Amino acid sequence: MTDGMHPDVPKLPDFLDDAVVAAWSASGAPLVDLLRQVHTPGRLTGFRRGGRAAVLVTDPRHVHQVLGVGGDRYVKRSHRARPLIGDGMLTATGEAWRSQRRLLQAMFTGRGIQRWEHHIAAAADRVVGRWAERARRGEPTDIAEDVQFFTVDTIWRSLTDRPLDQETYVDLAAVQDIVAALPADVGGAAALPSEVETALAALDERMHRAIAEARGRRTADGAPDGDAPGDGAPGSGASGDGAPGGGASGSGPSVLDRLLGAAETDPAYTDRLIRDELVTLLVAGYESSARTLTWAFVLLDRHPEVMERAAGDARAVEAVLSETLRLYPTGWLLPRQAVADETLDGLRIPAGTDLLVCPYLTHRDPEVWPDPEAFVPERFPVRTPLPPGAYLPFGIGPRACLGTRFAMREMEVLLGGLLARFTVETTAPVGEPVFGINLRPAGPLYARVRERP
Ligand code: HEM
Structure with a gap:
């Protein structure tokens, strides 16, 4: 032996x-x-x-x-996304992971997620407005792109308390090219192509600018209420946890505020780690939700009777999402x-x-x-x-998804809002499933959308 x-x-x-x-x-x-x-x-x-x-x-x-x-004995081999997400929560292990997770947990569980409602609603309104415009003009829309803009918008608003502009979107959405350039399964990372390095540099600059701006606002306005270190710890009570007050939009501190608050007392939170955590939440937080929403439209397109039933029925929308996640778990x-x-x-x-x-x-x-x-x-x-x-679909055990509630809520709001108001008919065949780091349908998803009578 x-x-x-x-x-x-x-x-x-x-x-x-x-x-x-x-x-x-x-x-x-x-x-x-x-x-x-x-x-x-x-x-x-x-x-x-x-x-x-x-x-x-x-x-x-x-x-x-x-x-x-066995969650503590079978660990993540942190590697494949490391060139992109560094030491963020997705790849961190041991005590570093535990403390990173503890800091943000309460913002994404229990009553904590109420703080994101207005961000989700504002981002959903944008897509509804866009579809109304498309419907009026009789132009097709690319659903895959629309839902991706939405999920980048919701996560960006939650990270920074600022709406997403088109320029920022382009830099942030480039993470999918970076992710695609990483090896698709377990194994060592090869050198990245130069255009990917360029996209990574633009993303980094965007993140460091957001950090500097948020830090500037903290200095000018004082720290938003409720972002005291430890406030994010599970069981730390309700203070600042979904309660109104503080933050630029009056909904409690953003994720970035919480990280900057931690940096004031915990030297582990260097700008590098804050950047890594932001990119981690961006990567973990937009791709999966966007692909799941796209899969939902693919499936609904094949089952128009389900689409009709789900229009205006929140429980049916939830069931559609759960079944979509069963058939196409992006992770x-x-x-x-x-x-x-x-x-x-x-x-x-x-x-x-x-x-x-x-x-x-x-x-x-x-x-x-x-x-x-x-x-x-x-x-x-x-x-x-x-x-x-x-x-x-969201994993299980200690490393289960931090954003489960956030993801379900944003997907319900958008899918429910769109189905209640529009009929949807795809105009081109849907590509095959691609089993990369995420499970996604290949290519765009063009559809004609019409206002319901
Ligand atoms: C439909 C949408 C989503 C799906 C299907 C999904 C799925 C998953 C899965 C399966 C894991 C576990 C990975 C593993 O065990 O190796 C995970 C982890 C994670 N997810 Fe999500 N996710 C979604 C949305 C989100 C959102 C919106 C956020 C952020 C707000 C997020 C943040 C995270 C983080 C930070 C982790 C790592 C947790 C840790 O290691 O402690 N996810 N997700």
């Missing part, structure tokens, strides 16, 4: 014939094709890639073991690494093994979801509680 485990515990099963992986690798097919091929419902499947051991995790029980109860692959030797489902997992949790495959488990490939929003809200680990 070299790994110090009991010899009776069997080693990972089903290490595939390396030839299978080699054939997949030579084919240039995306990782999802290999995962689909090796996927055995109810079982862990191991394979070796580039000399590293990997395990595909799809069964809800195993998902729960790895992300839920389709959540990689982890075993810190130490582990036993999972009675099998030995040596330290250093990659565990590839795959919500996309888990969400299509016929044991949990009858007729799993079908779009059936009526599944939600679920009548009988699901097994833990069976539905995880």
